[in-house]
Amino acid sequence: MDHHRHGYSGAHFVQLDSRVIRVGNEILRLSDQLTEEVLSSDLLVIASPMWNFGLPSSLKAWVDDIVRRGKTFH
Numbered sequence: 001m002d003h004h005r006h007g008y009s010g011a012h013f014v015q016l017d018s019r020v021i022r023v024g025n026e027i028l029r030l031s032d033q034l035t036e037e038v039l040s041s042d043l044l045v046i047a048s049p050m051w052n053f054g055l056p057s058s059l060k061a062w063v064d065d066i067v068r069r070g071k072t073f074h
Contacts, residue, residue, distance in 0.1 A: 038066050049055045 038044060039069060048059050 031068070034062070035066050035068050035071055039071065 012053055046059070
């Protein structure tokens with residue numbers, strides 16, 4: 001999982017109606033796809049090494065991509 005691109009964080013805060021029109025839609029395309037994959041799954045197993053009691057940054061980036069207000073939490 002790549003780390004976040006420029007504009008990624010700001011794209012989350014655009015209203016859903018106007019997001020379709022804006023370039024933010026392109027930025028969030030991968031995030032939307034990953035979120036739908038997680039929501040449609042019955043079981044999620046995460047196996048990951050721990051380095052110095054922390055998770056790899058690529059796993060953190062993936063979690064950042066799937067954590068979406070209104071979809072994965074309220």
